[in-house]
Amino acid sequence: MSSPREPFVALPQDPAAALEAYDPQLGHGPWDAHHVAHLLRRAVGGARPGQVEEMRRSTAHGVMERLFTPSDISLESIWGASGVALAATNERPRLASWWLMKLAQDEYALGNRLAVFWHDHFSTTWSKIADGQQMLTQHSAQLVLGAGPFRKLLHAMVEDPAMLRFLDGDSNRRGLPNENLARELFELFALGPGNYTEADIREAARALTGNTVRQGSFVFEKMFHDPEPKKVFGKTIQNGKQLVDLIIEQPACADFLVNKLWRYYVSPDPPKDVLQLLAERWREHDLDTGWLVRTLLSSRAFHATPSMFSLIKSPIDYVVGVIRAVSGRPDPREMDAACARMGQELFEPPGVQGWQGGSAWIHTASWLERTKFAFAVAAGRRGFMRDAPLGKLFPERHRLQAKALLDDVLRVMLPTGLGEERRATLQNQLESSPNRVTTTLLQETAYSVMCLPEYHLS
Amino acid sequence: MSPTRRDFLRLAGAGAMLLPGVSMAGMRAALSPQDSKRRLVMIFLDGGNDGLNTLVPSSNDAYYQARPELGLKGKSLIKLNDDFSLHPSLSAWQELYQEGALSMLQAVGYDRPDYSHFVSRDIWHSGKRNMTESSTGWLGSAASRRSSALLPPVALGVAEAPLLLKTATGTGLTVGDMESFYVDRLPQMPEEMNQSGALALIHQASSLAYEASNRLRAVAAKVPEGKHYPDSALADRLKLMARFARADDGPQVMWTRLGGFDTHALQLGAHASLLQQLGEATAAFRNDLAVDGSYQNTMVLIYSEFGRRVAENGSAGTDHGAAGPMFVIGGGARGGLIGKAPSLTDLDQGNLKAGIDFRAVFSECLRDWLGWPPHDLFDGKFADGQASAGLLKA
Numbered sequence: 001m002s003s004p005r006e007p008f009v010a011l012p013q014d015p016a017a018a019l020e021a022y023d024p025q026l027g028h029g030p031w032d033a034h035h036v037a038h039l040l041r042r043a044v045g046g047a048r049p050g051q052v053e054e055m056r057r058s059t060a061h062g063v064m065e066r067l068f069t070p071s072d073i074s075l076e077s078i079w080g081a082s083g084v085a086l087a088a089t090n091e092r093p094r095l096a097s098w099w100l101m102k103l104a105q106d107e108y109a110l111g112n113r114l115a116v117f118w119h120d121h122f123s124t125t126w127s128k129i130a131d132g133q134q135m136l137t138q139h140s141a142q143l144v145l146g147a148g149p150f151r152k153l154l155h156a157m158v159e160d161p162a163m164l165r166f167l168d169g170d171s172n173r174r175g176l177p178n179e180n181l182a183r184e185l186f187e188l189f190a191l192g193p194g195n196y197t198e199a200d201i202r203e204a205a206r207a208l209t210g211n212t213v214r215q216g217s218f219v220f221e222k223m224f225h226d227p228e229p230k231k232v233f234g235k236t237i238q239n240g241k242q243l244v245d246l247i248i249e250q251p252a253c254a255d256f257l258v259n260k261l262w263r264y265y266v267s268p269d270p271p272k273d274v275l276q277l278l279a280e281r282w283r284e285h286d287l288d289t290g291w292l293v294r295t296l297l298s299s300r301a302f303h304a305t306p307s308m309f310s311l312i313k314s315p316i317d318y319v320v321g322v323i324r325a326v327s328g329r330p331d332p333r334e335m336d337a338a339c340a341r342m343g344q345e346l347f348e349p350p351g352v353q354g355w356q357g358g359s360a361w362i363h364t365a366s367w368l369e370r371t372k373f374a375f376a377v378a379a380g381r382r383g384f385m386r387d388a389p390l391g392k393l394f395p396e397r398h399r400l401q402a403k404a405l406l407d408d409v410l411r412v413m414l415p416t417g418l419g420e421e422r423r424a425t426l427q428n429q430l431e432s433s434p435n436r437v438t439t440t441l442l443q444e445t446a447y448s449v450m451c452l453p454e455y456h457l458s
Numbered sequence: 459m460s461p462t463r464r465d466f467l468r469l470a471g472a473g474a475m476l477l478p479g480v481s482m483a484g485m486r487a488a489l490s491p492q493d494s495k496r497r498l499v500m501i502f503l504d505g506g507n508d509g510l511n512t513l514v515p516s517s518n519d520a521y522y523q524a525r526p527e528l529g530l531k532g533k534s535l536i537k538l539n540d541d542f543s544l545h546p547s548l549s550a551w552q553e554l555y556q557e558g559a560l561s562m563l564q565a566v567g568y569d570r571p572d573y574s575h576f577v578s579r580d581i582w583h584s585g586k587r588n589m590t591e592s593s594t595g596w597l598g599s600a601a602s603r604r605s606s607a608l609l610p611p612v613a614l615g616v617a618e619a620p621l622l623l624k625t626a627t628g629t630g631l632t633v634g635d636m637e638s639f640y641v642d643r644l645p646q647m648p649e650e651m652n653q654s655g656a657l658a659l660i661h662q663a664s665s666l667a668y669e670a671s672n673r674l675r676a677v678a679a680k681v682p683e684g685k686h687y688p689d690s691a692l693a694d695r696l697k698l699m700a701r702f703a704r705a706d707d708g709p710q711v712m713w714t715r716l717g718g719f720d721t722h723a724l725q726l727g728a729h730a731s732l733l734q735q736l737g738e739a740t741a742a743f744r745n746d747l748a749v750d751g752s753y754q755n756t757m758v759l760i761y762s763e764f765g766r767r768v769a770e771n772g773s774a775g776t777d778h779g780a781a782g783p784m785f786v787i788g789g790g791a792r793g794g795l796i797g798k799a800p801s802l803t804d805l806d807q808g809n810l811k812a813g814i815d816f817r818a819v820f821s822e823c824l825r826d827w828l829g830w831p832p833h834d835l836f837d838g839k840f841a842d843g844q845a846s847a848g849l850l851k852a
Contacts, residue, residue, distance in 0.1 A: 187576075372638075451664070
């Protein structure tokens with residue numbers, strides 16, 4: 001996938017070396033557009049115009065410092081009030097559009113893109129909850145606690161009103177417990193299949209009795225709580241809080257989360273020995289997710305050539321990435337509608353398992369929607385380019401020269417570039433395109449670049 | 459070369475070569491005109507359908523003891539025989555049953571059942587008890603052995619590509635609705651070069667999308683929309699499937715899902731509403747195809763990843779279980795109850811034991827209904843493709 005001009009950066013065989021911070025000054029590899037654009041795609045959803053050039057002039061360490069330091073006037077303080085107002089409308093597309101706008105502007109690596117990971121991980125659907133305030137409460141908890149110790153986040157999610165209602169924890173009573181939350185807590189949220197027994201689930205469901213929701217808030221109702229002791233993983237516990245602490249102590253917990261975060265940030269095929277070492281170190285860091293994400297995005301494994309373009313962009317990654325690349329100021333509702341047509345609605349994952357992701361994002365129906373979005377952006381339709389027509393991004397003198405124009409568009413949209421041969425054939429096609437009569441060459445070029453299979457990889 | 463000039467077969471990711479072990483008789487059967495008219499429609503009840511409250515053991519005391527709150531009783535039940543009734547919301551199926559057009563396979567499942575939705579769903583769709591990262595779907599694999607320019611199986615109304623259709627090289631053909639199944643204009647596409655992995659997969663999906671959008675629109679354009687469908691998303695999809703099913707060159711296998719069956723709490727209302735949607739939409743589909751007799755060539759297979767626990771929980775709901783019934787409507791099936799009724803007292807961790815393996819049902823449908831050789835699609839003793847559930851008429 002890499003352009004022939006790029007030097008190949010190998011994944012170090014030694015696990016400790018793979019987790020070292022990538023340092024061009026130590027000869028680990030270059031600090032060029034390739035690496036900067038890769039980092040920006042994974043950390044915040046993509047580069048904005050000029051950002052790659054600017055960050056290349058800084059050091060890798062300096063860029064990481066910046067990405068991992070929240071700004072003084074945080075995005076959340078600016079957008080907070082409107083979020084509350086939009087949640088009060090109880091309309092999913094409004095709150096989803098609000099989140100997409102935050103994603104398009106966020107420059108903090110532990111901000112909104114990490115929150116999408118947690119939303120996918122601790123999935124709750126708007127259609128079952130039907131309460132904007134509770135969905136916003138859950139989002140805020142995932143955004144704030146998601147960057148810290150996993151233990152705190154897990155405690156918060158087990159007592160989160162939307163989660164309790166989603167997985168029927170609110171009707172889990174002593175005598176005839178409801179296993180829904182207990183099962184997903186083990187299988188999907190903290191341990192993964194194979195790391196517990198059916199008996200553990202039944203006991204855990206009993207421990208969670210009494211946790212419920214009153215007037216939209218979490219309460220512990222003693223009269224619903226099963227007072228007998230419960231035996232989970234061979235240990236005797238009493239309640240939900242002890243259950244969460246016991247889960248966190250299981251070695252499988254760090255293993256499970258490290259694997260999943262690696263697949264979100266680094267590559268679809270994590271090396272087992274590296275994961276094992278990383279899980280050990282994560283335990284030493286109190287399962288602090290901020291530490292883990294920074295370690296992942298700094299690592300030599302992350303900057304190794306095989307990790308680049310190894311992931312498939314979700315609809316949100318794709319739409320947000322395009323809007324960031326062209327500095328678009330889109331109609332927020334159109335962003336959400338586009339993502340929805342491609343198969344991803346924020347606050348409405350397909351079920352408790354979240355989105356399957358990866359290659360499942362790509363199929364004929366979703367692909368046609370991806371091309372339609374690209375066409376709308378290139379053609380300036382559907383309000384995607386309200387204040388920033390595509391032409392503003394590119395020097396006017398290049399408008400009629402396919403070669404220079406393609407270079408310009410690739411620099412903005414796909415900073416890594418294409419292989420020489422592929423670039424040349426695309427240029428030939430653009431030069432001989434009969435569509436120049438009906439559209440400008442600039443639009444045609446931008447459209448075709450956004451429809452390249454390469455563009456849909458991260 | 460423009461994508462429109464590419465060989466459709468290659469785009470579909472379907473290797474045209476004969477696989478070792480495929481008999482010529484099997485291939486002839488697969489290509490015979492009669493078989494190519496046959497259609498299979500699959501409806502996946504996502505979340506784990508409560509089989510006991512769908513096909514109700516209405517004279518079994520153990521059922522009512524296990525379900526003091528959820529046990530269905532009374533005159534509204536649709537009585538099938540002395541022992542079984544259908545859920546009242548399935549009244550649209552009563553006529554089908556009387557005509558022998560409704561078959562019910564009892565206690566379908568598999569050994570060592572998994573109680574996770576996601577693991578169990580993947581077992582049903584990969585056809586294998588143990589999966590790996592590179593697992594493919596049995597239907598996608600079966601279709602990839604088919605020759606010529608036939609349209610591959612199509613999935614309707616999916617946000618993400620289902621494992622069932624996945625092959626080693628592609629994610630399969632999916633359609634949202636025909637109104638949006640087009641591309642504004644083909645983008646410029648440089649020739650693919652040494653692509654592998656995700657890049658090759660995206661390239662394959664994009665080429666298939668550009669080609670299939672034209673072909674499926676042409677197929678749908680030949681057949682007018684059927685009438686008298688209820689107002690639901692499932693009914694809309696079945697209405698489109700009926701158009702595909704009627705066209706000579708339409709896809710032979712169509713798949714869709716109906717979600718919401720994970721009824722852990724306050725189950726009665728939600729389940730009734732889902733079954734009503736299912737019953738009305740499938741009956742409308744069948745009546746639509748009955749107008750010209752094409753229902754004789756069409757079989758509708760309805761299944762779920764598992765049934766639910768025999769005993770209800772304390773939330774007026776049911777937790778994850780194991781075996782459950784499968785329903786088949788239309789052409790070729792025997793009609794009535796098939797297989798032994800599961801015991802409600804001899805249970806495995808509170809769940810029904812399977813009497814029929816789902817792989818036997820799918821093998822039989824592929825082999826004897828579609829004429830598609832099922833060998834090597836399923837694992838263990840089902841690998842030879844000889845298994846049968848006794849679903850089809852002799």
